[in-house]
Amino acid sequence: MKKGVVILVACITFFAIVFVALFGVAPSNIIPTVYIESVEILDMERNKINGNPRQLLLNFNPDVEKDGVKYMQYFLNADILPLDSTLRKVYYSAPEGSTEYVQITNHSNGALLIKECNDYPLDAPYANISITLSADDGGQAGVKDEIFLTVKYAEPIIFG
Secondary structure, eight states: OHHHHHHHHHHHHHHHHHHHHHHOOOOSSOOOOOOOOEEEEEOTTSOBOOBTTBEEEEEOOOOEEETTEEEEEEEOEEEEESTTOSOOOEEEEOOTTSOSSEEEEETTTTEEEEEOOSSOOTTOOEEEEEEEEEEOSSSOTTOEEEEEEEEEOSOOOOOO
C-alpha cells in the first residue's frame, strides 16, 4: 500500500503541474514596460523638419517683452514611437554655452526662449544652435534626434 500511495501522490502532483502550466492564470496588474524606440523633433505645428543636416529656420518675431528686452517663444514637438510607450518622457538639450540668444526653458516639453540680438554682424544676422532630443524613459541609450536651429534676425546685407 505504501507504493500505491506514493505513486498516486506522484501522479496527482504531476497532473497538477501540467494543468497549471497549460491552463494557469495569467498574473493580473502586471504591465510590461514598453520603452521608447525612436524620437523625432518636429516644429511647432508638428511638421517634420527636412534637410541634411536637418535645419529649422525661424524668423525672429518677438511676442514677449521683459525689462526692455524682446523675446520670442517657440515650442518644439516630438514624435515618440512606439505609441504605446509606457513612459513617454523626453529631454531636450543644447551644448552648454552654444548661444546666449536661444535658451531651452523647459527641457521636458521643448519650450524655447529666443532673445533679441542687436549686435549681430550685418552680413550674418543669425543665431545658430544645435538641439538634441533624447528618450528619458530609462530604456536603451542612444535613442535621440538632433536638429540645427537658426534664428534669422534681419535680412543680411551683401557688401560689394
